[in-house]
Every structure is written in C-alpha cells, then in structure tokens.
Amino acid sequence: MRRVLAYLKPYIPLVILSIAFLVGQVYTELSLPNLMSDIVDKGILLQGITPEERNGFIRSIGLEMLGVSLLSIACAIGSSFFAIRISAGVSRRLRRDLFAKVNEFSNAEISKFSTASLITRTTNDVTQVQNFITMGLMMMLFAPFMGLGSVYMALTLCRELSWTVLTAVIVIIVILGILMVVVMPKFKALQKLTDRLNLVSREGLSGMMVIRAFGNEEHEAERFREANEDLTFTTRFVMRSMALMGPVMALIMSGLQLAIVWFGAKLINLQELQLGEMMAFLQYAQHILISFLFVSAIFIMIPRAQVSAQRVAEVLDTEISIKDKEGAEDFDNVRGEVVFDHVSFRYPDAEEDVITDVSFTAKPGETTAFIGSTGSGKSTLINLVPRFYDVTAGSIKIDGRDIRDVKLHDLREAIGYVPQKAVLFSGTIESNVKYGNDSEDISEAIEVAQAAEFVYEREEGIEAPISQGATNVSGGQKQRLSIARALAKKPPIYVFDDSFSALDFKTDAALRAALKKYTGASTVLIVAQRVSTIMNAQQIIVLDEGKVAGKGTHRELLETCPYYRAICESQLSKEELG
Ligand SMILES: Nc1ncnc2c1ncn2[C@@H]1O[C@H](COP(=O)(O)OP(=O)(O)OP(=O)(O)O)[C@@H](O)[C@H]1O
Numbered sequence: 001m002r003r004v005l006a007y008l009k010p011y012i013p014l015v016i017l018s019i020a021f022l023v024g025q026v027y028t029e030l031s032l033p034n035l036m037s038d039i040v041d042k043g044i045l046l047q048g049i050t051p052e053e054r055n056g057f058i059r060s061i062g063l064e065m066l067g068v069s070l071l072s073i074a075c076a077i078g079s080s081f082f083a084i085r086i087s088a089g090v091s092r093r094l095r096r097d098l099f100a101k102v103n104e105f106s107n108a109e110i111s112k113f114s115t116a117s118l119i120t121r122t123t124n125d126v127t128q129v130q131n132f133i134t135m136g137l138m139m140m141l142f143a144p145f146m147g148l149g150s151v152y153m154a155l156t157l158c159r160e161l162s163w164t165v166l167t168a169v170i171v172i173i174v175i176l177g178i179l180m181v182v183v184m185p186k187f188k189a190l191q192k193l194t195d196r197l198n199l200v201s202r203e204g205l206s207g208m209m210v211i212r213a214f215g216n217e218e219h220e221a222e223r224f225r226e227a228n229e230d231l232t233f234t235t236r237f238v239m240r241s242m243a244l245m246g247p248v249m250a251l252i253m254s255g256l257q258l259a260i261v262w263f264g265a266k267l268i269n270l271q272e273l274q275l276g277e278m279m280a281f282l283q284y285a286q287h288i289l290i291s292f293l294f295v296s297a298i299f300i301m302i303p304r305a306q307v308s309a310q311r312v313a314e315v316l317d318t319e320i321s322i323k324d325k326e327g328a329e330d331f332d333n334v335r336g337e338v339v340f341d342h343v344s345f346r347y348p349d350a351e352e353d354v355i356t357d358v359s360f361t362a363k364p365g366e367t368t369a370f371i372g373s374t375g376s377g378k379s380t381l382i383n384l385v386p387r388f389y390d391v392t393a394g395s396i397k398i399d400g401r402d403i404r405d406v407k408l409h410d411l412r413e414a415i416g417y418v419p420q421k422a423v424l425f426s427g428t429i430e431s432n433v434k435y436g437n438d439s440e441d442i443s444e445a446i447e448v449a450q451a452a453e454f455v456y457e458r459e460e461g462i463e464a465p466i467s468q469g470a471t472n473v474s475g476g477q478k479q480r481l482s483i484a485r486a487l488a489k490k491p492p493i494y495v496f497d498d499s500f501s502a503l504d505f506k507t508d509a510a511l512r513a514a515l516k517k518y519t520g521a522s523t524v525l526i527v528a529q530r531v532s533t534i535m536n537a538q539q540i541i542v543l544d545e546g547k548v549a550g551k552g553t554h555r556e557l558l559e560t561c562p563y564y565r566a567i568c569e570s571q572l573s574k575e576e577l578g
C-alpha cells in the first residue's frame, strides 16, 4: 500500500488544494442549519416586531443561506475535481511504470506472474487503487471533519439531547462490526475469483480452435460456468449484505429523528430549547450519522484496495534478473565471433540442467548449425545469445567480451533473431519488416527471405495489412516475413531458431542459396530439424539432451558421430549419404 501511495507525492499541492475545498465545504454545510434555526426562531416565531421587519430579516438570512449553499456547491465541485484529477494521474503513472517494468521483464519473471495476471494487474487492480484514492480523498477527509464539526455544533446547541445521537452511533458500530466480520474475508476472495474468471476466459478464447476440434465446448463451458458462479455468489453475498445497510440505516435515522423530536418537544415545553434550535440539532445529528457511515465505508474499502495495491507493488518491486550490470560498456562495431565456453544452463526452479558444458566457436562469415531431437535444448541454447536467459555456468563471449559485461541494448542490436514461433504485429508488411531498424530499402530482405512472391502478389504490396495475431497470413508466410525482418536489420550475427521448418523443400533450398550471399561476413547460427537445411554448414553441432554429441562438418560427423549418422539415415537417401 505504501509503495503505491508514494505515487501521491507529486500531487501534494493538488491534495492540499482539494483539502482546502473540503474544509470550505464542511464549514459552509455546518453553518446552514444554524442559519435556518435563526430564520425560525428570530424571523418567524419572534414576537413584537413589525411585518416589514420580519420580512426584511427573513429575506436577508434567506439570501445569506442561498450564498452559503452556492459556496458549498462550488467547494464540493472543486474538491471532487481535484480528487479525480489526482487519482487519474496516479493511475496513469502506475500503468506507465507497470508497462515499463513488464517490458524489462525477462522470460523468468513473466512466467512467474503469468501473462493473464500481469494484464489484470495493469488494468483492473490499478482501477481499484484509483477508485480508492478518489473516494479516499473525497470521503476520508470529509467525513471526520464533518462528523467532529457536527458533534461540536450539536453540543453547543443542546447538551440534553446528545445521548440520543450517542445511542444511535453505538448501535451503528455494533451493526457495522458484525458486517465487517462476515463480509471482509469475502472481499479478499473477490479479487482472486476475478483473476480466475479472467484466466478461464482467456484460455477459452485463445484456444477456441483446439476446443472446437476436440469437441470440448461443454467441458470449457462448465469450467467457465463454475468460475462465473463462484464470482457471482460471492459478489451477490457481499452486495446483499451491503444492501442491508441501507434500510437498517434508514431505520436508525428515523428512530433518531423520532427520539430527538420526542424529547426535544418536552424541552421546548419547558422553554429550555427553541423550535429552530431543535430543527438545527436534527440536521447535525443526521450529519454525524452520515459521516460515520462514510468512515465505515472507507474501512470496508481499505482491504480491497490493499489487495490490489499489493498486487501492483509486487510487479513494480520485482527484481529483474537480466539487466545491464553496473558500468556496462558500449558494444559497437561488432565483428560477430560467438564463443560458448563450457556453458551450462538450468531453468529457474528446474531440477536439472537443460544445457550441460557446451563449448564451440562460431566464426564470422561461417554458418554454425545445431541439430538434435525435440527437447534436446536447441532453442534454449540459442536463446542464451541475446540473453533471454543468463548462463548458469561458463560464459558466452562475442568478439572476446563476455555478453554480460556489455549493454543489453547494444548486444541485441547486433543480433538478427528469428524465433521458433514467428510473431508479427498488427500493421502492414512494411511496418513488420522495418520493425526495430531504420533500413530504407526492404525489398532485398523480402527477396532473400523468399517472401517476394506472395508480398508482391498482393495489390497493396508491402502496404498490405497484417491483422492482429497475423491471422491473415499462412504459417510459412509468417515465418518468411519474420526472417525478412531479421535480414533487413543487417546485423553482424544472425540467429535462426528452426526458422525453415514451415517452408517446403524448394523454398528452403532457394532461401539457403540466397541467404548465403546476403549474410556475407556475418555469423550465422541456425537451428534445424532437417539435415538438408544444414548439410553445407561450416560447422554442425549435434545436441543430445543438452550435451554436445558431435561437432564438425557434415562429412566428418557422418564418420565420427553415430547419433548424427542415425539422424541422416532417417532423412536422406543412400545416394545423398554418399
Ligand atoms: N521456460 C522453460 N522452463 C522450464 N523448462 C523449459 C522451458 N523451456 C523449455 N524447457 C525445457 O527445456 C528442454 C529443452 O527445450 P528446448 O525448447 O530448448 O528444446 P528444443 O531442442 O528447441 O526442441 P524443439 O526442437 O522441439 O524446438 C525441454 O525439456 C523443455 O521441457
């Protein structure tokens, strides 16, 4: 909570302004009942004055009341104006910082929170905090001022009746206490149930095709129904209990009025109280009860806001595992020699190493290829180069410098990365290929990536739109565009993670031929499933369960590495094997 409230700091002048308006509002509202009592006691009931004097008196006090009311309205508008400005500002900054923070997250942190939860935290939870600040600024300060002021005013008017108010307050405290005990735990549960509903609906939406293909709609609907009903039941319980407050309060309020009038009338009879004074007392009593309600409403809101604030703070306070170390150096004019030096890697919280003691050197102008069965750690290995994860043991050096010693931005600038699962952003083909680089001419990159044929087939050419999630291009087209994106960057190091898997053999061959010319003096790291894709690489590294099972050219490996030979035999014909 404190972490989030610190965001109020820049708004302190506005907070003070808002408080000033609140004080104005309280002051004006407190003086109204007294003015009214003046009208009754001195204007209407007073004996022995001429009608003109009476009218004049009523008119002047009436005007005064009108002025005070207008002032009070102005103050109310002023204070809510600032309260809303402040809370909207705080939530804007919170969202901005959350987004920036999540952008720095490495895969480890993202999987710790889960994407669904990060989205709820940036939206729903921030809104909860915002609502709390708005209400807090408007009620939290208003209610105590108003309550204490009313108590003071009521006491100066008539001490004999104060026990009535006191009794009412005690009754309210008892009822609120019971309500708190019953409802409070449910409030905390609400946020968790909302999380769950989000998770189920997200999964349902993104997995729609699979759900339909497996005819599992009913199971999913059931899952959603459960989550939905849990949330509904809890919300209904909470709302009903809260709704009960309304009539109970009305009852107490009426009882209080009745008591005041009843006992006030006796005092008036004894000439100890005047009619106008009693009317004023009635109003102050009402103010006291209402302020009391406000204060208790705040107490009910606090735990809910606290849960949300905590969830937001958790994200903001997460220690980022991969970032520039202190004094990280610039990394320009990269040649691109990549050296793995006894590298081992284990996923956070995993029991075993996924990569064990891997060493190799990938030279500029050469292609280094990785092959191995699924799950052998190829993607993991290659993802260590752009530092999506940091090595657990050993080191990775580029041009002789440990990649953990240089600026992360410079390092990634030097790498053209094509992920195993192609990702495009909504926009156009051009905006996607130009993504993250300022290359003027992208036609060559499109040509080399073998994307020209389908790009220029379209009427709009490179202006052709890409829809959200790139659903309007095929898997292979997506892959080729994501290759073009890396090529357009013209980096010294290329990383292709199984980027040719969705291409037919002919396109694969054409791409490899064009790629060879295009990449020139750059270092190329390629992960592949097909032997034919990497046969001509200067160096092939065979991975088996995260260990290097063989290293060399295709020819050498056929001789020295039985595992590689087995892969080849399963894929190539006798003649191709030679
Ligand atoms: N984020 C992760 N957290 C924990 N374990 C992971 C994670 N990603 C992958 N693994 C594990 O690491 C191992 C290697 O996975 P990796 O993705 O590197 O395989 P791969 O060789 O690229 O396979 P494929 O050919 O199917 O792409 C697998 O056993 C997998 O279960």
Ligand SMILES: [Mg+2]
Pocket (backbone or CB within 6 Å): 378, 379, 380, 420, 498
């Ligand atoms: Mg992989």
